[in-house]
Amino acid sequence: MIVCICNNVNVATIESAVVDGAATVDAIRQQTGAAGCCGKCQFKVNRVLQKSLDNLDASSVSSSIAVMSS
Numbered sequence: 748m749i750v751c752i753c754n755n756v757n758v759a760t761i762e763s764a765v766v767d768g769a770a771t772v773d774a775i776r777q778q779t780g781a782a783g784c785c786g787k788c789q790f791k792v793n794r795v796l797q798k799s800l801d802n803l804d805a806s807s808v809s810s811s812i813a814v815m816s817s
């Protein structure tokens with residue numbers, strides 16, 4: 748699904764940027780170009796960013812649990 752129409756940035760591209768270390772809308776903008784033109788997508792970009800960060804936290808917690816239980 749396209750998040751930023753101006754720069755043709757989709758959810759997967761933003762999720763990939765988060766995995767690569769982007770943790771703010773500014774970092775997403777620098778890595779992907781999203782929210783770099785009209786800015787109307789900024790709230791959507793932030794929503795995808797927060798969800799991706801939550802997913803990363805959840806996966807790192809489950810990795811830690813797996814390491815602790817082995």
Ligand code: FES
Nearest residue numbers: 751753785786788
């Ligand atoms: S829709 Fe993303 S900057 Fe315009």
